[in-house]
Amino acid sequence: SAEEVKDIDQWLTNENNLLSSEYEGIAEGKNIIILQVEALQNFVINQEINGQVITPNLNKLTQEEVYFDNFYEQTALGRTSDAEFLLNNSLYPTASGSAYMLYAKNEYESLPEKLKQEQYNSTVYHAYNPSFWNRYIIYNQFEIDEFYSKEDFSEGEAIGWSLNDKDMLLESLEDIKSRAQPSYSHLITLTSHHPFEMPEKYETMNLEGYTDYSMRYFRNYINSIHYVDEAVGQFVDALKEEGMWDNTLLLIYGDHSSGLTKDDPAFNAFANTGEEYNYFIEDKRIPLIMHLPGNDQSETINKVGSQIDLAPTIAHLAGIEPSSYWLGSNLLSDAKRQATFRDGSFISDQHAFLAAPDGIYDNGSCFDRQTESEVPVEECREEFNTGIQELRISDKILDGNLIQRIKAMNN
Numbered sequence: 001s002a003e004e005v006k007d008i009d010q011w012l013t014n015e016n017n018l019l020s021s022e023y024e025g026i027a028e029g030k031n032i033i034i035l036q037v038e039a040l041q042n043f044v045i046n047q048e049i050n051g052q053v054i055t056p057n058l059n060k061l062t063q064e065e066v067y068f069d070n071f072y073e074q075t076a077l078g079r080t081s082d083a084e085f086l087l088n089n090s091l092y093p094t095a096s097g098s099a100y101m102l103y104a105k106n107e108y109e110s111l112p113e114k115l116k117q118e119q120y121n122s123t124v125y126h127a128y129n130p131s132f133w134n135r136y137i138i139y140n141q142f143e144i145d146e147f148y149s150k151e152d153f154s155e156g157e158a159i160g161w162s163l164n165d166k167d168m169l170l171e172s173l174e175d176i177k178s179r180a181q182p183s184y185s186h187l188i189t190l191t192s193h194h195p196f197e198m199p200e201k202y203e204t205m206n207l208e209g210y211t212d213y214s215m216r217y218f219r220n221y222i223n224s225i226h227y228v229d230e231a232v233g234q235f236v237d238a239l240k241e242e243g244m245w246d247n248t249l250l251l252i253y254g255d256h257s258s259g260l261t262k263d264d265p266a267f268n269a270f271a272n273t274g275e276e277y278n279y280f281i282e283d284k285r286i287p288l289i290m291h292l293p294g295n296d297q298s299e300t301i302n303k304v305g306s307q308i309d310l311a312p313t314i315a316h317l318a319g320i321e322p323s324s325y326w327l328g329s330n331l332l333s334d335a336k337r338q339a340t341f342r343d344g345s346f347i348s349d350q351h352a353f354l355a356a357p358d359g360i361y362d363n364g365s366c367f368d369r370q371t372e373s374e375v376p377v378e379e380c381r382e383e384f385n386t387g388i389q390e391l392r393i394s395d396k397i398l399d400g401n402l403i404q405r406i407k408a409m410n411n
């Protein structure tokens with residue numbers, strides 16, 4: 001009803017989670033590059049296996065830049081497209097199907113659109129068919145200027161689904177160089193896609209002790225992520241060689257979990273995910289690394305955050321007004337926040353709540369994050385209600401195409 005639309009508009013206007021930070025506007029007018037890495041989870045970061053470092057290049061970045069080590073993915077059935085959706089719109093994925101398929105014609109107030117108002121041009125780089133996940137349709141709704149897709153890249157050497165990430169990233173960079181400044185570039189990698197199989201010559205890690213058939217996904221994953229880490233390292237080196245590093249805001253994060261399950265013995269042993277609580281956290285934890293132009297202070301931020309917070313944070317760094325339709329908050333501020341997941345589960349700094357499969361609140365499990373032990377379910381109630389309210393508002397925005405309706409109402 002019109003009354004309800006008004007209430008939601010009011011709720012969105014009142015929600016003020018965008019407090020300032022010392023980094024506000026640090027990337028104003030600078031190029032922005034978002035590197036969204038397929039299936040990159042945090043459990044490989046700063047880790048060794050059989051004495052070999054798995055991700056030396058990403059590790060170096062975690063030590064030299066701003067690194068969020070309590071950061072979570074919130075995707076649902078839309079997988080990679082959900083991660084994009086969270087980045088672009090700071091709204092939740094849908095409970096069934098995917099927003100990219102179900103709401104491809106909705107009106108949005110996306111991050112690229114907001115940046116466009118500040119003279120940014122925007123391009124997505126992804127070496128795959130443009131129709132996959134409906135991207136070629138929904139990107140128009142996000143006002144993304146160009147989609148550099150499969151046919152725009154070279155034939156090159158394919159790994160898994162597509163052109164290998166090393167060539168994909170360097171070819172994307174060639175194109176970024178030709179764009180007018182300031183540009184916004186969203187690079188979506190694909191080499192480390194399940195089942196993570198690599199040509200033998202790229203299986204460079206010594207994975208002795210992990211040769212059992214039941215460990216094949218884990219073994220493939222480690223080799224694949226090691227290769228992708230090299231690709232990221234080459235990309236960063238190229239940015240430096242081109243003299244672009246000091247002038248670029250670069251964000252690197254994983255799109256979603258790898259699909260390594262709690263029944264995977266190698267994953268369990270390596271990532272210590274045997275207990276329900278640990279698996280819940282580790283399955284959703286992804287690294288977020290930010291290279292802020294003109295900042296030489298490294299920092300590790302332990303406060304909880306999630307993909308819904310990306311757009312407000314990028315806007316904050318670029319010194320632009322966030323959209324009132326974005327539900328996330330600025331990761332660099334002290335704003336109270338939690339990572340809410342599609343089924344009502346959440347992770348905050350105090351608690352982790354695992355929703356029960358039947359969706360009944362009382363059947364869920366509440367954990368204290370400090371002690372990692374289960375506490376009475378009531379202790380999670382307030383944060384659960386906050387999360388459910390946000391999910392409800394997000395669903396209504398999508399289902400009723402409310403951004404269009406609210407804009408029409410306020411005009």
Ligand code: GP9
Nearest residue numbers: 078079080081128132133
């Ligand atoms: C392909 C890519 C697939 O374009 O998005 O990744 P997925 O969604 O299966 O993780």
